[in-house]
Amino acid sequence: MSKRPWEFHPDLSRDRLQLIAEVLRDVRTATIPLHDPTGGDTPWILGCRIYGRSADILSRTGPQLWDWFRVIKPPLEFVFTVGDVPMRFCRDDPDCPEAQHLRVTEVEAEQHELAFGDNSVDLIWRIVVEANPAGETETVAVIGATRGGDVKCKYIVPELDGGIAFINGPTRPRTGPGVQLPEPVVKTRSPGKRRDDDKGI
8 A cells, every 4th residue: 555646647646635635624624613513513414514615615716726626526426536537525434435435426437437548447536534523634535445445545645834725715915004195175166166067967
């Protein structure tokens, strides 16, 4: 299990994986404080909210910022590509992923064949968030697994310093020091001079 994702396919580069992983981390961090168990929120609701927000921001903003990111199937079954490689994300144990998270959609299978061809190792690629009972991120891993759940590649994605700008929300534009303007001069108009708008024209 020593091979890294980019050794299976060059499109799965470290910098690209870091960007996507950071989005998933940031969305989870921003969403957890909104969870209200006393108001009836369950862990399932929290999971759905995190998944929905993550898929939404990736699908809306990812293609605008990253020329290597493309959405090929929108939520609820969110499938995207990193370069040519189809991927999905989930919360799971990266060493022992659940079968439902390795299920391959038809569009994903077609994209997989385009990326790897017929003679490649048949691995399913997932970004897996491992979280504690409170839902907080512990690790984000990229795995390549067989359909039977045998993990052939596992790469723990290191955190990206500074986060991702579009997750942190809008910031005020920086402006220079203010300019002091003189007080306006106010005078009464002489009764003999009338403007056109005074005549009702």
